[in-house]
Amino acid sequence: MRLLRAAFALSLSCALVAGAAFAQADAGEEPIGVPQSGHGLRDRDFGVVTHQFGLERQVEMYQWRASGDGYTQVWNSAPIDSSHFAPGHENPKTLPLESRRWWAQDATLDDHAIDRSVLQTLGQWRLFRPNFSRLPANLAASFQPEGDGLGSAENPLEPRVGDLRILWRELQLPPLEGKVELRDGVWHLAPGAAQAAMTAAGKSNAVELPDDQDRALLPWLLGGATFVVVAGLIWRRVRRRREARPLH
Numbered sequence: 001m002r003l004l005r006a007a008f009a010l011s012l013s014c015a016l017v018a019g020a021a022f023a024q025a026d027a028g029e030e031p032i033g034v035p036q037s038g039h040g041l042r043d044r045d046f047g048v049v050t051h052q053f054g055l056e057r058q059v060e061m062y063q064w065r066a067s068g069d070g071y072t073q074v075w076n077s078a079p080i081d082s083s084h085f086a087p088g089h090e091n092p093k094t095l096p097l098e099s100r101r102w103w104a105q106d107a108t109l110d111d112h113a114i115d116r117s118v119l120q121t122l123g124q125w126r127l128f129r130p131n132f133s134r135l136p137a138n139l140a141a142s143f144q145p146e147g148d149g150l151g152s153a154e155n156p157l158e159p160r161v162g163d164l165r166i167l168w169r170e171l172q173l174p175p176l177e178g179k180v181e182l183r184d185g186v187w188h189l190a191p192g193a194a195q196a197a198m199t200a201a202g203k204s205n206a207v208e209l210p211d212d213q214d215r216a217l218l219p220w221l222l223g224g225a226t227f228v229v230v231a232g233l234i235w236r237r238v239r240r241r242r243e244a245r246p247l248h
Contacts, residue, residue: 031109031180031187035173038106043168045097046150047134053119054171055102062159064089073161092162109176114187118180121194123171130168 041055042048048055060075064082071089077099082091107114129148143150149167153159179193 030178031176033110035107035109035114035176037104038108039104041102041104043100043102045136046130046132046139046166047136048130048132048168049134050128050130050168050170052170053104053107053123053173054125056125056169056171057100058167058169059095059097059099060165061092061095062153062161062163062165063091064161073159075165090161095164097164097166103171109180109187112182112185112187114180115189117189118176118187119171119173121189121197122176122179123173125169126172127167127169 035053037051037053040049040051043055043057046057048057058077060077061079062073063076063080064071064085065074065076065080066085071085079094080091082089085091103116103119107119127148132145132150135143135150143152143164143166145151146153146156146165147167149165151159151163151165153163153165159165176187179190179196180187181190182188
């Protein structure tokens with residue numbers, strides 16, 4: 001398995017390097033600076049602020065849920081319909097607060113705007129503990145710090161149905177070299193960047209193969225990766241030339 005992983009890593013590295021080099025020659029410009037998020041993002045309800053590229057508020061409510069022949073209490077981000085539950089197991093019909101997500105509107109790289117698709121595809125959500133010094137007085141009376149967020153339970157160890165807990169995450173961007181290209185003055189996803197991001201996210205679902213299959217698949221893996229890279233580069237070159245032809 002180690003041999004197969006090494007071969008895959010080598011093939012992927014070659015593909016990324018070749019793709020990045022081709023994009024640089026084709027688009028004429030590669031990012032050289034550090035992405036800037038622009039103005040900070042604010043959850044005005046709670047006074048939570050981040051200077052990253054996205055802000056997310058996650059709200060969960062403690063509720064009854066049917067489990068086998070009985071019921072259990074769980075945290076859930078959406079209301080659980082209890083209309084068919086036995087008496088004494090009623091849930092609130094709605095959450096008094098909603099989960100929300102905010103995106104940076106003026107993110108830039110090398111003084112050029114970054115398209116939101118770059119943030120949505122390449123951004124990485126990270127849990128963070130806000131500074132609750134700006135928590136409005138009415139909410140401060142209902143919520144208290146709980147872990148990295150806030151909770152409404154009087155005793156966090158014994159929450160009751162209807163109690164809320166709230167967490168916040170912020171969106172961070174990895175280095176963008178080879179992942180974006182400049183088109184019409186805006187940074188967009190480079191071809192293949194979205195697929196690479198999905199592949200990286202799905203690594204944990206990879207199927208393990210016996211060691212003897214590593215060597216059998218090695219030539220096919222290397223050859224297939226090379227073919228994909230070459231074919232992709234040829235296709236991009238043909239497409240660019242067609243777009244560059246003057247119209248008659």
